[in-house]
Amino acid sequence: MTGYKVANGNGTTNGTNGSTNGNKSAEYIAQENPTMCSRDCCSGPGGSRKGNTCTDKKGAKAGSLNTEKIIPTPQSLLGNGKILCEITPEELRALRVLNEDTYPYEVIEEIADFITKGSGMRPKIGIICGSGLGSLADIIQDPKIFEYEKIPNFPVSTVEGHAGRLVVGTLEGATVMAMQGRFHFYEGYPLAKCSMPVRVMKLCGVEYLFATNAAGGINPRFAVGDIMLMHDHVNMLGFAGNSPLQGPNDPRFGPRFPALVNSYNKDLINKAIEIGKAMGIESNIHVGVYSCLGGPNYETIAELKALRMMGVDAVGMSTVHEVITARHCDMKVFAFSLITNKCATEYSDKKDEEANHDEVMAVAKNRQKACCELVARLIREIHSASA
Numbered sequence: 001m002t003g004y005k006v007a008n009g010n011g012t013t014n015g016t017n018g019s020t021n022g023n024k025s026a027e028y029i030a031q032e033n034p035t036m037c038s039r040d041c042c043s044g045p046g047g048s049r050k051g052n053t054c055t056d057k058k059g060a061k062a063g064s065l066n067t068e069k070i071i072p073t074p075q076s077l078l079g080n081g082k083i084l085c086e087i088t089p090e091e092l093r094a095l096r097v098l099n100e101d102t103y104p105y106e107v108i109e110e111i112a113d114f115i116t117k118g119s120g121m122r123p124k125i126g127i128i129c130g131s132g133l134g135s136l137a138d139i140i141q142d143p144k145i146f147e148y149e150k151i152p153n154f155p156v157s158t159v160e161g162h163a164g165r166l167v168v169g170t171l172e173g174a175t176v177m178a179m180q181g182r183f184h185f186y187e188g189y190p191l192a193k194c195s196m197p198v199r200v201m202k203l204c205g206v207e208y209l210f211a212t213n214a215a216g217g218i219n220p221r222f223a224v225g226d227i228m229l230m231h232d233h234v235n236m237l238g239f240a241g242n243s244p245l246q247g248p249n250d251p252r253f254g255p256r257f258p259a260l261v262n263s264y265n266k267d268l269i270n271k272a273i274e275i276g277k278a279m280g281i282e283s284n285i286h287v288g289v290y291s292c293l294g295g296p297n298y299e300t301i302a303e304l305k306a307l308r309m310m311g312v313d314a315v316g317m318s319t320v321h322e323v324i325t326a327r328h329c330d331m332k333v334f335a336f337s338l339i340t341n342k343c344a345t346e347y348s349d350k351k352d353e354e355a356n357h358d359e360v361m362a363v364a365k366n367r368q369k370a371c372c373e374l375v376a377r378l379i380r381e382i383h384s385a386s387a
């Protein structure tokens, strides 16, 4: 059988069957066919590789390409069976952006232009809907809806309860844009990609980020259905050396070393507490600390105990990297967790103490009315204060 090399972003892997596929592997090199085109001669992002010239490309185009020697990887195909040396420059650029961990300013700007021109609006408030909280976007009036799939260079939602639409319109008089579906690290997206839409929001004109999530309550005082207003976070992925701001810093977004104390706007937290009182749900509103783990598995008892010892009140798999990105570009942040389950912090055989996504979704559905009212009233206050 013919030998092959599959580039994996960290070097190459030899083999005779299967494929070793890394994040950036859109390239493959036939060892025994020097005329086969590799991506480098087609301006791929993998860096220079010896021996690949455009003569290779001509050879490939001329029909000397031996497709049996190609190991197709998800990245090597564009869904239509094309190989890289046949794709157009536009397709190649889109593919490169999708494979990149970071998005250049110009690409974010293009996405923002697509949304502001397509909607004819410059939103001031951005909302990220948590799991099962997509109804926060359903209350937007005169909505212009952008399916993620149709937004150039945008990732797609893969999680149940995250519809995958960007909704632009008005809410309580304010122009808003809402992500009905967020991106999570466990979906396979790097953190910078998970929070890239926050930068899109910024370039659309957004000044306030409202980030919502479904979370497990670790604080024993929290009940299912309660709302925890986030006043701080513990960035567990950051402890492990991962950040949405990793890589070269573009000062047009913000500084290399942003401070994160006071990330959660105190005025907005206080207003939300007042609104909670006015809604008669003050006993269901708490202020606390959220932590994001990588997921997709829920936590072990030992992990939950450790988080509690660290002062964490609620745990999820999102939001923190969005908040970091928002603060980096100087947005005001308001965030809350809907407590969809109580986390067990003692060992037990009871099955009903295990978290599960169906329960998360069901609780979010039950509490969506209160969450929508809280968000709408807070937006009304922000809007009337700025009018």
Ligand SMILES: O=P(O)(O)O[C@H]1O[C@H](CO)[C@@H](O)[C@H]1O
Pocket (backbone or CB within 6 Å): 129, 130, 131, 132, 159, 182, 184, 212, 213, 214, 215, 295, 316, 317, 318, 319, 356, 357, 360
């Ligand atoms: O944080 P959101 O997107 O609300 O979703 C939460 O719910 C899912 C687990 O049930 C995880 O994705 C967790 O992060």
